Amino acid sequence: MAFELPELGYAYDALEPNIDARTMEIHHSKHHNGYTNKLNAAIEGTDLEGKSIEDILTNLDMTNAGVRNNGGGFYNHSLFWTVMKPEDRGYLSGELKDAIEAEFGSKEAFIDAFSKAAATQFGSGWAWLCVHKGGKVEVCSTPNQDNPLMPGVACGGTPILGLDVWEHAYYLNYQNRRPDYIDAFFKVINWNEVERRYAEAK
Template sequence: MAFELPKLPYAYDALEPNIDARTMEIHYTKHHAGYTNNLNNAIKGTDLEGKSIEDILTNLDMSNAAVRNNGGGFYNHSLYWEVMNPEGKGRLSGPLKDAIESTYGTVDTFKDAFAKAAATRFGSGWAWLCVHKGGKVEICSTPNQDNPLMPDVSCGGTPILGIDVWEHAYYLNYQNRRPDYINAFFNVINWNEVERRYDAAK
């Protein structure tokens, strides 16, 4: 079966003023839709057809640029929409908070480190919070549409929180002020979903 663009879990304007409706609409209907279509074209008629996106990415031939870029783009954006919420669902708590404090000392120190990873990613890419088997968490960043599931990426583990720092994610509203966009992202994190992903992955 071909991959389908997942349904956006809220309206385009639901994250305002943190992320504006026009950016959301373009990001979802043009960029994410484009990655989805191009991924389907790249795997059509190959042995990758019918496999899950996680299986494709964890066993990826990194020289296959079409699958690497579009498979990453499909997966990354699917996670990105899910870990945001207009209602600010949940507060960071429980085992995930404990894991973050075990690694980073305090939640504020974690936020500073995550923001730095996103702000200092040169060019286009993503910053991630990942979980390793056993529950240890790690912050890292990747270029372009790479993600921690892929082989030969600088950080491993399962991504449970990700922020898109490609300019198309923020430029209409924030122009070159990437740090302002990153700070706004913290206002819309769906911690319930991040915690669900942590529990499933650890």
């Protein structure tokens, strides 16, 4: 079965003023939709057809640019929309809070590490919070549409929080002020979803 563009679960303007409606509309309906269609075209008629996106990416031939770029783009954005929410976001707590404090010392130190990974990713890419089996967490960044599920990519583990730092994710509202966009992202994180992903992945 072909992959389908997932619904956002909220209106394009729901994250304003932190992320503007026009950016969300273009990002979801054009960029993510484009990755979805190109992924389907790349796997059509191959042995990848019918497999889950996680299975495709964890066993990826990294020289297969069509699947690497578009499969990554499909997966990354599918995660991205769910880790943001306009309301009822919860807050960092429970086992995830304990794991973050064990690794980084404090929530504030984690925010600094994640923000640095996002701000210093050269060109286009993503910042990630990943979890390894057993519950240890790690922050890293990846270029383009690569992600920690892919073979040989920095971090490894399962991504549970991701921030898109391609310019199309923020340029209409923030222009070249990527740090302002990163700060805004922390105001809309759906911690309930991040904690759910942590519990599932560890």
